[in-house]
Amino acid sequence: MNYSAKVLEHFVNPRNSGEIENPDAFGESGSEKCGDITKIYLTIQDGIISEAKFQTFGCCAAIAVSSVTTELLQGKTIEQAMLLTESDIVQALDGLPPEKMHCPPIAEEAVKSALLNYQQKQKKLL
């Protein structure tokens, strides 16, 4: 398995791992097939993501994907975060081995589910 230096670096020093107590948004996703599970926690202030954290059960690629995803989310508006795609994640990691391309969609889905969770909470408040 040939991982990029960036993937290995994120794996060894994952950014923002852990959970946020009482997050403004929470989402999770997993793959039945490979068994990976990712949870995303967000703090959102004035429509901007001020903090993003993750928990992941998965391989090196899955952990690096989650780590870089939380970095990509920081400082983004909800609308910008909605546009985050798996290819943005892959690009931010300088690529992934072909057999690991199923990892980014899991993170992308966890983010989408967190943002949906946020919107539902907002509606309830209104």
Added chain:
Amino acid sequence: MEKDFVYADASATTPVSQEVLQAMLPYLIESFGNASSIYQMGRKNESAILNARTTIAQCLGANPKEIFFTSGGSESDNWAIKGTTDILKSQGKKHIITTAMEHHAVLNTCQFLEKQGFKVTYLPVSSNGIIDPLDVKKAIREDTALVSVMYVNNEIGTIQPISEIGTICHEHGILFHTDAVQAVGNVEIDVQKQNIDLLSISGHKFHAPKGIGVLYIQNGVNISPLIHGGGQEMGKRAGTENVAGIVGISKALEIAVRDISKKVETLTPLRNQLIDGLLQIEGTHLNGDRIQRICGNVNISIEGIEGESLILMLDMQGIQASSGSACSAGSLEPSHVLTAIGLGRESAHSSLRMTFDKNFHEKDVAYILETVPKVVSQLRSMSPLWNAKKGGLQ
């Protein structure tokens, strides 16, 4: 030379030992001749091959004419199964019995034969990773051609009751093949006593180089060649002989068989220490029988973490080991061996295999036991599965 890492993947492969290398070197440079050539250098190499065949036969309790050189374990397994069933199918025997935990060289060969019209019974495995000989007996049919059961499992190190299985096969006039790739140097092999008709071994698992193996074929067993060509190996396996490899595997086997009791004596306490130490980590369990396993195999599942992550983290700490996790194999399916002994997908994904041989020492055990818990807690700190479990326990 100072060793700066702990190698705990001896079931994957081993380094060529100095003694083996020295035995091989003359046949790579000075005496490079083709063993089929009739001039002196050819004849010298032919007799080196004959000597190797004799040594190997002695180590296995066989006759030199029953020893055939191949490229390794996979070829030996393929040849044993395809070669014998090719003959037996014409007698209407188109059924094979094997187990759910065989090496892929056996499993995928059987699946290939299923496409050719063979029926295959894949025997279940008990939760401790051992085949019940009675299951073999029950699976035998009128048209059974061959039984193939491994001697030692490559992932969990469990030793199978092959003598009993061999006896059952012979009572029913059925051929018995065993993949003994992981058995060499760990348990005694005696093809006569154990009623074995065909036995596969692979050099690089016991300090010979990669690319050389043996198939023992009992005198009188009919087998079609897998590789057609020249008349080498009594016309049964074509190709210019790998003289250096043949001399190497002979030397390595001689040493491995000679040193079995010494190895078992030294490694069993280290293995037990390692098992006990690793099981101190919360949320772990041993895979495979604790007693009926080779002295150089430890396989545990560590809840809440995924195998590939664990292997890469350990690698960064200088420990080389392996896992039955799908991700570490580059596929999506976890180990078929671990699922065969009843592990759930999650548990199979969380497995850690450490295998070692004579180059493994007490200080290596100490270093592993110091390092693994740290890496485990680091990975668990970001695992939602572990956090959920811990949350649930509180």
